[in-house]
Amino acid sequence: MRHPSVKVRITIWYTLLMILMAALLMGFLFLVSGSVSTQTAMDQLDQTVRDNLSCVGMAENTLQLDENFRFYDNGVYTLVYSQGESLLAGQIPVGFTADEPFRNGLTRPVDAGGTRYYVLDFWLPLDWESGVWVRGLLEAPENPKVLTNFMAIALIILPVFILFSALGGYLIARRAFRPLDQITSTAAAINEAADLSRRVDVPPGNNEFARLASTFNQMFARLERSFEAEQQFTADASHELRTPVAVIKSACEYAEKYGDTPEEQRETLAMIHRQADKMSALIGQLLSITRLDQGTDTSHWETLDLSAWAREVCGEQPCSPQRLICRIQPDLTCRGDRALLTRLLQNLIDNAFKYGKPEGHVWVTLSRSGNELLLSVKDDGIGIPAQLQDKVWQRFFQADPSRSEAGGAGLGLAMVAQIARVHGGFMSLESSPGLGSTFTLHLPAHAP
């Protein structure tokens, strides 16, 4: 079954509500005015009969009605009956066929000949022995004309009014929902054309639709950035892999044609080996970055004695202790993955030497500052220009690719940043060209 749209549902809902309210209002008016007119009629009956009572008398044993007696006044018939209940004066209305017994002083409805009458009797004693019954009869009033007219007008006007308000309400709802329709169609267009550069028009104001539209736009912008980054990553990775493959291919061709002597063949093999190592390192880095991205790197979390670990990593470095200076605050622990953190620190130390001066120094410092554990690697090397400092964390970024002949492809720091994130921390960099750089890992002292 097809569900009606929200606009239609809202319109149906309040239209039904309006119909219900109009019906209740009209019913209420009908009841109130009906009872008001009945009360008025009964008062009139009472008044007329009482007025006539004073005009009834007896003279010489004969009923006397003076000139003010009204047999018919304003719809009220007044009849005079003998004690034996035979009609002495007055005219019974044609339709009143009921044989209603007399009851003194009580106004009551009596249905006769399909019409409702109100009947009021009074016993009027005229002397010691006898008296007469004076009966008032009034045909029950129909609803007053004003009310009938009002009802008729309301019955015509109300449906028109309800129709108009339903239509108006629907148009307003459609207008209000238009931004949503637009968001939906733009999102559908983006989906169909796979064009993430398109944006939804943000309606003016700060209402729900405006917020929804700008949230959508932020999401599209994010998606666009990550798609671009993904494409860039694939292009860079292919490019980086193509170079060693091309070198290996041409080395093989050269060896086939000219590699006659064992010496030449050994040289070619050594070159192929170097390129294969480079590719293998690159593929390894790509794999770990992807695994870290996807969270599938099988991390082995443990409570790590960070101080002992840092001392161990520093001790394993092949350089002299004069060049690598370690200042480790004792007894610092954290929750982390030993292998990943080793990869992080190794990368920073390797870079510090790679981009350092020939006989430069590297300082590894581990300390606690407030709620943070700080692990920094400082060098007195070439430094990084301010405008490039944000970019060093991007994949495949190299400030000066000619310096990375030794194998790097610009993935090391991207991986370092990723490892810091995995540990609930982040990396910071301070650097001055010509003076050196300090890379710092910030870890929460109470690990997540």
Ligand code: ADP
């Ligand atoms: P790679 O070293 O393989 O090129 P990295 O991701 O480790 O890739 O580093 C990215 C870039 O950041 C390097 O190419 C280099 O330009 C710059 N860089 C990294 N570490 C340092 C450092 N200690 N001193 C100066 N520049 C550095």
